[in-house]
Amino acid sequence: MSNSTYILDDKLLASSGARFLNYILDLLFFFIVFMMIIFFLGILIGLGFTDLGIWMDNLGDFGWNIIAIVISLTYYLVMEGLFARSIAKFITGTVVVNENGQKPDFATIFKRSLCRFIPFDALTFLGGSRGWHDSLSHTYVVNKKALEEEMRMFQEFNLIGINEVI
Numbered sequence: 001m002s003n004s005t006y007i008l009d010d011k012l013l014a015s016s017g018a019r020f021l022n023y024i025l026d027l028l029f030f031f032i033v034f035m036m037i038i039f040f041l042g043i044l045i046g047l048g049f050t051d052l053g054i055w056m057d058n059l060g061d062f063g064w065n066i067i068a069i070v071i072s073l074t075y076y077l078v079m080e081g082l083f084a085r086s087i088a089k090f091i092t093g094t095v096v097v098n099e100n101g102q103k104p105d106f107a108t109i110f111k112r113s114l115c116r117f118i119p120f121d122a123l124t125f126l127g128g129s130r131g132w133h134d135s136l137s138h139t140y141v142v143n144k145k146a147l148e149e150e151m152r153m154f155q156e157f158n159l160i161g162i163n164e165v166i
Helices: 015-047 050-057 060-083 089-094 106-115 121-125 143-158
Strands: 096-099 140-141
Touching: 015 050, 015 060, 015 089, 015 121, 050 143, 060 143, 089 096, 096 143, 140 143
Parallel strands: none
Antiparallel strands: 096 140
16 A cells, blocks of 8 residues: 555635534534533532532632633533534534544644634634634644545545555
8 A cells, every 4th residue: 555645635624604603503502511510500509509509609700711611621622532523513514634634633632622712713714714723733624525535535546556465
């Protein structure tokens, strides 16, 4: 087999519309998870864990922001770390990959997830840019089916001229 390595083609990048939809859907799923946690905490308070209620009352804006960051970071680390896709990316048929079209390692996903908290990161996608959390982590969001087809063709092309061993 050939030693050549697949390099991602920019034509596979997800459209701005798909990226925007990913953002909106992931934001929606974040709020759902956040509300489920708050609901669960409310049940615990109702069952007699009054100190939890007092703690929640005293959190303030900074405390709730930290909780939101932890929940968001956990969401992206789990989903993209395990599947290279968030729930929104499953819906839109996109996937996070490295420049070779492979699933990024956990450290890369961690860096990507942290970069989401850079102020105005969401605005860096305007004008067709890859965005900071993609470019700083050297990741790409691509159409999954198109990537699979492109990689299949790449593999088949590399097999041309190779003698079959029987």
